[in-house]
Structures are given as C-alpha cells and as structure tokens.
Amino acid sequence: MPRLLTKNKYEDVIFQYSKTGVTRTKLCIVTLIFEGEKTKVWYDACTGKQVRYGVAIARRLRPLGHEVMLTTRKHPDTVALANLLGESFVIVGKYDPTSLSSRLKESTRRQLLFCNMFAKGIPDVAISHHPIEICRVAFGLGIPSIATHDTPHAEAANRLTLPLVDFLVVSKALPKNCVGGYGIRKIFWFDGVDEVAWIKGFKPSVEYGYGKPLIVIRELETKAAYAQGRKDLTRTLARKLASMGKVLFLPRYRRQPEKGLIIPKEFVDSASLVSQADLVISAGGTIARESALQGIPTIVIPSFTSNQVNDYLSKKGFPIFTITPSKALDYAKRLLSKKWDVENLLEKLENPLDIIETVVRQEVDR
Numbered sequence: 001m002p003r004l005l006t007k008n009k010y011e012d013v014i015f016q017y018s019k020t021g022v023t024r025t026k027l028c029i030v031t032l033i034f035e036g037e038k039t040k041v042w043y044d045a046c047t048g049k050q051v052r053y054g055v056a057i058a059r060r061l062r063p064l065g066h067e068v069m070l071t072t073r074k075h076p077d078t079v080a081l082a083n084l085l086g087e088s089f090v091i092v093g094k095y096d097p098t099s100l101s102s103r104l105k106e107s108t109r110r111q112l113l114f115c116n117m118f119a120k121g122i123p124d125v126a127i128s129h130h131p132i133e134i135c136r137v138a139f140g141l142g143i144p145s146i147a148t149h150d151t152p153h154a155e156a157a158n159r160l161t162l163p164l165v166d167f168l169v170v171s172k173a174l175p176k177n178c179v180g181g182y183g184i185r186k187i188f189w190f191d192g193v194d195e196v197a198w199i200k201g202f203k204p205s206v207e208y209g210y211g212k213p214l215i216v217i218r219e220l221e222t223k224a225a226y227a228q229g230r231k232d233l234t235r236t237l238a239r240k241l242a243s244m245g246k247v248l249f250l251p252r253y254r255r256q257p258e259k260g261l262i263i264p265k266e267f268v269d270s271a272s273l274v275s276q277a278d279l280v281i282s283a284g285g286t287i288a289r290e291s292a293l294q295g296i297p298t299i300v301i302p303s304f305t306s307n308q309v310n311d312y313l314s315k316k317g318f319p320i321f322t323i324t325p326s327k328a329l330d331y332a333k334r335l336l337s338k339k340w341d342v343e344n345l346l347e348k349l350e351n352p353l354d355i356i357e358t359v360v361r362q363e364v365d366r
Contacts, residue, residue, distance in 0.1 A: 038067040039365055042123035042143070044114075044134035045070065046095070048077030049194075049286045052271070053148065055087050056197040057127060060353045061360065069123065071134075073110065076252065080267035084205060092117075093133075111137050125364045127356065129194075130161040139164040146359055148352060150194050150285070150309050152178040167363055169355045173312030188359060192349035193309055195286065199293040200351060204272035210262055213245035213278040213337050216291075218270075219252050220283035220303055233301060233325045234283050240329055244336060245278065250287075278337040281328065285309060292320035295342040297335035299323050317345050 041061055043054040051072060058068040070087060072078040074094035082089045093110035096102040110133040118141060126138035130147040138145040147165040152158070152174060162168070162182040169188045170179055179187060220232040238249045242260040249261045250268065257263055274280050274291035280298045282288040285307060292298045292313055298320045300310050307322070314320050319340040323331045 038065055039125070039360065040121075040123040041066050041068045041360070042126045042134070042138075043068065043070050044092075044126070044128050044131060045072045045078060045082075045089070046131040046133075047075065047129075048081050048270070050129045050131070051078050051081045051085070051087075051089070052198050053129060053194060054127075055082075055085050056353060057356060058087070060357055064357070066360070071114075073106075077267065081269065084267075084269055090117075107132055115141070125360060127360075130157070130165060132157065132160050135161040135164040144364055146356060146363075148194055148356075149179065150174065152308070158182075167359050169352055169359065171309060171312065171352075173309045175308065178308075186363070188355050190350040190352050190355045192351060193289055193293075193313060194352055195289045195293055196346070196349050196351050197353050198271065199290060200346060200349075202271060202275075202294070204269075204275045206269050206272045208268070208273055208276055210248055211246040214276060215241055215245050215247045215279045215281065215332070215336070216250065216274055216277045216287075217241070217247060218250045218280075218282040218284060218287045232283060232303075234281065237281065237301070237325065237328055241281075241332055244332065248273070248277075278339075279332060279335055281332070288320055289313060292318040293342065293346055295319065295340040297321075297338055297340070299328055299331055299335065301325055301328060316349070318342055 043057055045051040045054040054070050058070060061068055070089045071092050072082060072089045074091060079089070079091060092113050093106055096106045114133060114137045122141050122143055125146060126134050126143045127146045128134045130149060135145060135147070144166050145164065146167045146169065148169045149162070150171055162179065162184060166185045167188065168179060168184045168186070169190065171193050172189050172191050173193060217234050217238045219234050235249065238247050238261055241247050247261050249258070249263050250270070251263065270287045271290045274287060274296055275294050277291065277296050280288065280291035280296055281301065282298070283301045283303045288298045288300050288310060296319070300307065300320060300322045302322055302324070310320055310322060314322070321331060321335070
C-alpha cells in the first residue's frame with residue numbers, strides 16, 4: 001500500500017478549512033509516497049457506486065502485483081460503504097452541492113490537495129468513473145487516465161472530463177456517437193454493464209430484517225447537475241405503495257421519518273438490500289441494475305429521455321422495466337414477489353474488470 005506521511009490525521013487536514021479557504025500550511029502538510037517498483041494505480045471514487053467499483057478494481061489488480069491507492073471524498077454514501085467493504089480510502093475533500101459556487105470551490109480544493117499529495121511521486125495510471133478532479137489532475141500531471149462511462153445524460157460533466165481521458169472502457173449498451181468527438185485516444189467496448197464488476201459472485205454482507213414483502217424505492221439524485229429542474233415522483237409513489245407491503249424509501253440526503261414508510265436512519269448497503277427485496281423502484285440506474293442483475297423485479301421511472309443501459313439489460317432478459325408514473329402502481333402489483341432466475345444471463349455478460357485489466361497490462365505496463 002502507498003505510505004501516507006502527515007503530521008496530523010488526514011481527515012483533519014481536509015476538513016478543517018480556514019474561512020478564506022485552504023491555507024498554504026494545510027496544503028503542504030500531506031505527501032503520499034508510493035514504494036517499490038510495482039505499477040502504481042490511483043482510483044478516485046466520488047459516489048457510492050464508484051467506491052464499489054474502485055474496490056472491485058483494486059481487488060482484481062492487487063493480486064497481479066499492482067499497487068493501488070484508493071481516494072474518495074466525504075459524501076453520504078462513500079465513507080460508510082468503504083468501511084463496510086473493509087477497504088482503506090484516503091478521504092480528500094467533501095461533497096457540497098449547496099450551490100454552483102460551493103461545487104466549484106470544493107472541486108478546486110480537491111485538485112489542489114491531490115497535487116500536493118503527489119508532490120514526491122506520481123502514480124503510473126489513474127482509473128476512475130471520470131469525476132472531474134482525477135481527470136483534471138491526471139491530465140495536468142501527465143498521468144495516463146483510464147475511465148469507465150455509462151452516463152451520456154450527464155452532459156456538463158462529460159464535456160469537462162471525457163476530453164481528458166486517454167482510454168475509455170464503455171458498455172456496448174451505449175451508442176457509439178455518445179462518446180465520439182471527445183478526442184479519446186482509445187475506446188474499449190464490452191458486452192455488459194459496469195455493475196457486473198461487483199454483482200458477479202456477489203454475496204450480501206448485511207442481512208436486513210425489514211419484513212415482507214419488501215418494496216425498496218430510491219429517490220432521484222435531484223442535486224446532480226443532470227437532474228436540475230426535474231420533478232421527482234418517487235416519494236409520492238412510495239406513499240401509494242404503502243398498502244402493498246413494507247416500503248423502504250432511500251432518500252439521498254434528508255432522512256426524516258414519515259408515517260407509513262421505512263426510512264433508515266443510517267447508511268444502507270444498496271446491493272445487499274435489493275437482494276432481499278421483493279420489488280425495487282428507482283428513478284436512476286445503479287440500484288436498478290444491481291437489483292435486476294440479481295433477479296429482483298425492478299421498475300424504473302424515466303427521468304431522462306432514455307437510459308440505454310437499462311434498456312440494454314431489459315433486452316437481455318433481465319427483469320428491469322421502464323414504466324411511466326401513471327402505470328407504475330399497476331405494474332408494481334403484477335411484479336411484486338416474482339423473482340427471476342438470471343444466473344445464466346449474468347454469466348453471459350462481459351465483466352468490465354477483464355477489460356480494465358487488459359488496458360492496464362497493454363497500455364500502461366508495457
């Protein structure tokens with residue numbers, strides 16, 4: 001593992017900002033040193049999904065002799081999931097979606113901290129789901145960048161990050177024109193979805209006792225740039241479904257109790273939770289695909305023009321259904337507690353970890 005040299009606990013350095021920003025002292029206090037002659041890999045995870053992805057990549061590459069450093073930021077899902085998975089992440093900065101200004105300031109602070117961390121040596125390769133900070137820092141420091149990608153609807157982030165990526169690993173679910181025009185050096189297509197990386201061979205790490213039948217509903221990520229101005233109907237639908245079973249509503253940020261709904265007070269592992277559900281409803285993608293890949297009937301309330309990755313899984317035979325809000329209640333009644341046997345379907349999907357391993361070996365290690 002890389003060695004962290006610091007006079008204070010790293011969390012103190014990244015969260016105790018002065019009122020005017022990050023001071024020079026705090027920027028200079030942390031240095032990260034890679035040791036040995038192994039290929040040095042850096043993975044930065046900004047969301048829960050990316051933490052799960054980063055851990056899967058690290059556990060694939062470490063036995064091959066690579067040295068992997070994992071970084072993340074303070075976020076409702078990241079640190080708790082990292083702890084659950086038993087992985088050591090360096091926490092750099094935080095997520096603050098309060099305003100456009102707060103987003104920009106926190107992103108800039110993370111970039112400065114990363115630059116300082118690598119003052120005495122840089123990684124051989126940066127791997128990510130292309131959050132802004134790792135892409136910008138890797139490009140600026142001349143570190144080859146490998147990225148995964150499944151969100152063509154996140155246009156603003158894509159315009160910032162994809163032009164800085166050297167190697168892109170992307171599902172065949174996406175049309176080729178959605179990654180064209182960014183100047184990416186090489187694009188590697190795989191016949192699967194990102195979530196295969198951690199769902200293949202997955203065993204729930206937590207047993208939840210919320211009762212049966214269990215309906216899990218995930219709130220739309222309304223604070224994401226791509227969801228600005230979009231109406232979220234998940235909470236309204238959750239109330240309507242309360243008479244059908246135990247409805248567990250997973251909010252993104254505010255965990256306030258509501259009569260008739262189960263709203264967990266603490267972090268919940270979505271992959272483990274949906275494996276024990278009888279129906280999953282989502283306005284997004286990750287939790288919907290985690291459940292469908294485990295054979296759990298899944299309803300997606302469309303929030304964007306289309307979600308090619310969800311449609312791709314549906315065509316492959318996985319139980320994921322894109323349903324308009326007006327028809328969601330009727331479909332929920334029909335699908336509740338009907339589990340699909342998807343073992344053979346899952347086995348046929350290509351694992352992106354295989355592609356990432358190949359890219360590291362052929363493009364970085366040579």
